[in-house]
Amino acid sequence: MTGSAFPRPAGELTSLLRDIRAAAADDTMPELGYRAYRDYFDTGNRLRYERHYFRRRARLAARAAQALLDPDTDLGPLSDTLWSVCDEYTWALPAHVRHSADQDRGPEQCLDLFAAETAHTLAETVAALDGRLDRRVADRVRGEVERRVFVPFTDPRPLNWEGYRNNWEAVCAGAAGMAALALLRDSPTDADRLAAMLGRSRAAMDRYLAGFGGDGGCAEGVDYWVYGFGYFVYFAEALREHTGKDLLAGPKVAEIAAFPHRVALGAGAYAPFSDASERPWLPAGLLTRLAERFGTPAARVVPSLHDDHCYRWGHLSRTLAWFRPGPPATAVEATSFLPDLAWVVSRGRFAFAAKGGHNDEPHNHNDLGHFVLHTGGRSVLDDLGAGEYTAGYFGPGRYEHLHPSARGHSVPVIDGQVQLPGADRTAKVLRYRDDGQTVNFDLDLTAAYQVAGLWSLVRRFRWWPDGRLELVDEIDADRELPVEEVFVSRVEPTLSAGAADWGGLVRLGHECPRASVEEVTAADHHARPDRVYRLSCRTTAPAGRSVHRFVFDLG
Template sequence: MPALARPAGELTSLLRDIRAAATGEPLPDLGFSAYRDYFDTGNRIRYERRYFRRRARLAAQAAQALLDPDTDLGPLADTLWSVCDEYTWALPAHVRHSADQDRGPEQCLDLFAAETAHTVAETVAALGDRLDRRVGDRVRSQVRRRVFEPYLDARPLNWEGHGNNWEAVCAGATGLAALALLHDSPADAAALAAMLDRSRRAMDRYLGGFGDDGGCAEGVDYWVYGFGYFVYFAEALREHTGHDLLDSAKVAQIAAFPHRVALGGGAYVPFSDASERPWLPAGLLTRLAERFGTPPARVVPSLHDDHCYRWGHLSRTLAWFRPLPAPAPTGNSSYLPDLAWVVHRGRTGFAAKGGNNDEPHNHNDLGHFVLHTHGVSVLDDLGAGEYTAGYFGPGRHAFLHPSARGHSVPVIDGQAQLPGPDRAAKVLHHADDGGTVSFDLDLTGAYQVDGLRSLVRRFRWSDGRLELTDEIDAARDLPVEELFISRREPVLATGSADWDGLATLTHDCPQAAVSVEPTSDHQAQPDRVYRLTCTTLAPAGRSSHRFVFELA
């Protein structure tokens, strides 16, 4: 791993976080009552909060030990020993994945088992003789048993072949752990070669999940996660072998993704299970700026901004971050043709999407859009809901956040958009003349409505004003509900709506109503969503339905 020297002043706040997290209350227990909770109730977060508090202590103590050679290693040794005692390093929601190799939960190689292996492997390798040998030997034994054995097994792992963030994180973190530990014998050298080869193949599949535009359908949060571990592994592999996985035009496009979907002021397009204000690791942004000329980190996040306390992000921020000048601005508009996303940022922000309804972390959201002003997304995307057993099950799209009813898209004759790879939008037109962004989508394929011959949604955006037109060709009269989603309650008047003076809507629908839906956010905190429904009729034949939004 990169050497951790005492960082510069810009990391003072992060170092303070590390010192505080390295001590405190005893580690939370991960006993059977906690473990079984997910299987009994479907609730993930109660167990995971305990799990990640343990990882916070581990990461903070490891960082403190590597930054300060005078650190007392007794508390870290106890934490490492306790981590080795855990029944499984995987999360309960993931342990089913080990069944593909006929292995038990102890040998489930999921995201978090791989990350744990990476953390403890680099820690004991870097500390060397400073750490009690009995602790180091036990850590090495546990990493081999829990992670290296499944990875050296030729049978496919559950996450291989999907080309999403799991490929990069599991393969990257496992490869990094192998690079840290496997160097003592010819057998180690053979195992390391096999594991690095498997990781390289996983990285090829991960990159294959991107189009040439470099867009991440999973959103900026999962770009940080997957692409972060891709970069961490790639740089370690380059140091070990000289082979440079970053030397690629496609990788350069992927590196630029978050900057192309920025709305301004630290906000980013929150499509799919993403968030509007993701944290971006300062070390990752620094390395990408050095390699590709992308914008460097403007702030150093808190230790606690990553609620999973991933060693990859923390250690590389401590090792790689340095202040860099920002490059010249590259324009206010972005279009990603493979994703079918359009983004404009300026005094106000706008984003809209096409795509299909079988994307990673899919939401049924073809034709959905976001309007952003004064640092707030007024017409909003809800992002990720609370992750539960059901959220990733067959009934996923019954949950508000990924459902069509949680997005600003039409309901036709009582029928919402359907999931599936064949439920796809067709881009009919995109243009940006410097003053107006035009974006037209054929959304017909998203619906299964008798009598709906076509539905075309047209966006015309000039900074602060959106003209939205839905053109419907129907074989019979079709009732239409136009949904507009916000976390702010609109005030209705005849033919108009107002969201706190930040945005106004004018429309010609004969009826409009607001409903409120209490829900919970990704962290299980109470949330409230307002759904404005403008109801109208699409008569047999062709009709146009126009909505004009003005932003303050």
């Protein structure tokens, strides 16, 4: 869609268009003053600044979309918005401005995710409105995109995120590359510069793809698949339009495209491992293009403008440009096993998901052997997903926060010791087998712990799709070890002798002599109170080999 207005929107986009008109008509433009900027550095809080920042991006995206949808739109309000964004001290978030230090640049030239996304929004808007927008506004936008993004992106020194091999590579390089295509593609004098920038973007995309295993699984979860792979696709299609080179060709990309459908629990829910959410929004335009290219399921729901609280132009513009109603959803395999990621997801009337992997994954949680049980439209034995992003959440004290810690997952505590972080803290897959009647998934979790005398800890899952899970932990030790088996839910369980019941949705039978429930409240990703119930079944593993069995029945 580079350099052009949108086609006539499909009728299914009516509610989205209504959202755009309402947001474009809103005259409030929050200020990003010094007190807001310094708040993160003083307190570690990200949300107070970011709420103002993203409300500004909502105004920018809505007014840009409205102008491209309706040629009779008064461009005065959009011009004011563009000018105001050009006035911002930095387009990066305060939590990210340190990323400019490697090039000895100030915050105004920090090329983070959001600076790149801002440049992309501004560049495509100015290019598409060429001849309609006041030249003084257009020239200022071009100058700010050049200074803030193109200059650091053409500096040969490495950028801090180059080498991350995660969503940062795809978003930063993809958005910067699309901005360059929008503003430089029609300038013969900029041909060499554009080629160099596109080459840098393509190198980042190669590294991004290298971060996936052959199964196409995204360790960061579906939300970050939407983010990173979305921008990979948007850039790939813009590049294909410009050069004919197709980055979407190849079997690994097809596997990545299928990822969310392979980890779906049903009815709009997905396995929420890592810093993910159970009900992420999937951009309708992205799903439409993937369905066309790979035959994956088409979009069934057109999200609201406000489902993306960051108001990213990549997602919004490609939904407006690409979305077309698709055929009914194709059938997805009942059980998916992603061997590189070491995830199993089985879906039907009931759903079960479990994971292995290692404890140094992107957006890592200490969660080897963790599992989810989903029934009645909700995950009852749950994964908490992302907590509130603060300075501490991404600092040395990350695992003091409930959501990413082992305490926030349904994994055992051995001799008072929880799982530890690190790439060497791994879960070895011993067996995966689906015979059509049951799903078996066995993991060796020994390396996740550092407990004197613990020789072996093996967790075995046996899942019946009619709603029954048998969980067995086999412990081999040279001494007696206290064991605390933990099961995490947002539903408060009731306890009885040898049993627990989560609201009639899931029932547990166990042989632990002592069981108790701890209520813990933490902050969720949006800083709202997140009330969690940790069921602890305490027992003792004697010296030698012992078996600890738990049976869950779903209703």
